[in-house]
Amino acid sequence: MRRSITIVGASLAGLRAAESLRRDGFAGRISLIGDESHQPYDRPPLSKQVLAGDWEPERAVLTPAEKLEPLGLDLRLGVRATGLDVAVRELEVDGVPEPFDGLLIATGARCRTLPGTEGLEGVHTLRTLDDCLAIRAELDAGANRMVVIGAGFIGAEVASVAVGRGAAVTLVEALPAPFARVLGEEMGAVVADVHAANGVDLRCGVGVSTVSGVPGAMTVELVDGSGVDADLVVVGIGVVPNTDWLEGSGLTLDDGVVCDPTCLAAPNVVAAGDVARWTNPRTGESARVEHWDNAVEQGRHAARRLLTTDEEAEAFAPVPWFWSDQYDRKIQLAGRPNPDDEVRVVDGSTDEHRFAAFYGCQGRLTAVLGMNRPRQVMQGRALLEQGAGWDEALEVAAEWG
Amino acid sequence: MRIVVDYDLCESNAICMAIAPDVFEVRDDDFLYVLNEAPDEDRREAMEEAVQRCPKQAIAIEG
Ligand SMILES: Cc1cc2nc3c(=O)[nH]c(=O)nc-3n(C[C@H](O)[C@H](O)[C@H](O)COP(=O)(O)OP(=O)(O)OC[C@H]3O[C@@H](n4cnc5c(N)ncnc54)[C@H](O)[C@@H]3O)c2cc1C
Ligand code: SF4
DSSP: OOOEEEEEOOSHHHHHHHHHHHHTTOOSEEEEEESOOSOOBOSGGGGTHHHHTSSOGGGGBSSOHHHHGGGOOEEEESOOEEEEETTTTEEEETTEEEEOSEEEEOOOEEEOOOTTOTTOTTEEOOSSHHHHHHHHHHHHTTOOEEEEEOOSHHHHHHHHHHHHTTOEEEEEESSSSTTHHHHHHHHHHHHHHHHHHTTOEEEESOOEEEEEEETTEEEEEETTSOEEEESEEEEOOOEEEOOGGGTTSSSOBSSSEEOOTTSEEETTEEEOGGGEEEEETTTTEEEOOOOHHHHHHHHHHHHHHTTSOTTTOOOOOOOOEEEEEETTEEEEEEEOOOTTOEEEEEEEETTTTEEEEEEEETTEEEEEEEESOHHHHHHHHHHHHTTOBHHHHHHHHHTTO | OEEEEOTTTOOOOOHHHHHOTTTEEEOTTSOEEESOSSOOGGGHHHHHHHHHHOTTOOEEEEO
């Protein structure tokens, strides 16, 4: 019988794990340890409503105090886990050792920084509430020229919010087509078109050579020799998992905490969310998934894993899904496309920026992309869950039109 | 049991519909419609799942 569970990382995966333990009837002690001092908050609004100024930060809180309190959590905020020794079942919190019974690691990820820009005041990344408020403060103070480095989803959302606030935005991407890594070139180009239609100056296939200046007078030099002036620069070039504190713990670290398919990283230790790398039996791929829905689902799965025997443990086999809001478009992707998948628009039209598209490979459906087509994406996700064939999926889609 | 959706929060991403199409429907106008505001008690588990999974925490169960 497990008596207590310690969760490190008091954000989406960690908090949802704690809540699901209580819902499942676990009555033992639950310690939730997080190094941010804010009440646990949700990150998606940081590049959307909060950045836009439509929401005050309090609205992004994950669970309101009145719902948190009855759970009776030992919530320790502003406190850092500094080490772990799996062999002797000991955690170190702010340098002080404490034993654990079951441990759930949910320390997430942090932004990759652009080499050479560390310490430059006018250069921002966006992961935390404080990051968001810093960018928002500059926009509030009248910054109206922004360069976004990296056309990933966060960069694209920041660009769209800044445009919405009247800023002139240049989006710089080293790859030839934006979003191609996730969506493939054809659909990546459709998203690029949405940005162009909203007035963003998109520079693709060109890297950044230097960034210099002070807030209000920044210059971004590109490798093609051109320069872009800006009031502020936002860098969105991906994240790295927060595993530094686990060096020497006995866990396998390799772009994340490496887990088995059930989310177990070592006896009595599980991981979930952006920090966890596991092999999804559905795809056979060993990877981290940096999506909101995954953090919730994996948090719950990993928490249950701590209350399950090895014999009864189930693999975590979700169909990945995420959304991104850009301008007035809602982009959603379910599944994982391969670079050379066939892509077919099955509903609506890409020109109107309102469509659903299937990705397929070897007679199977691999992913469903929607732009302002939530219902179709969710139905597509169900098809992916069933392992639907390509022809079968097309038959279902034929009824949408 | 009554299902209440805060439409100011809802962003029509249709997750609830994937969980309980008998109760939630996102139509082509991009709005969420609650088809059955008082589902039977045997749907409680699905309703709680929808509350948990909604990214906007827009769904509440009353009673
Ligand atoms: C701006 C932004 C917008 C996003 N928008 C979307 C979206 O539209 N759709 C989507 O699907 N996903 C989106 N995401 C991704 C989603 O928010 C993440 O997948 C999710 O936050 C992952 O949750 P997590 O709990 O695993 O990690 P995190 O949210 O990173 O939380 C980890 C927590 O652990 C803390 N921590 C780290 N190390 C320690 C330590 N040693 N001791 C104690 N605490 C520690 C961290 O400070 C943090 O509070 C967005 C992310 C960001 C940043
Ligand atoms: S899951 Fe939540 S946000 Fe999405 S459509 Fe349903 S109520 Fe709205």
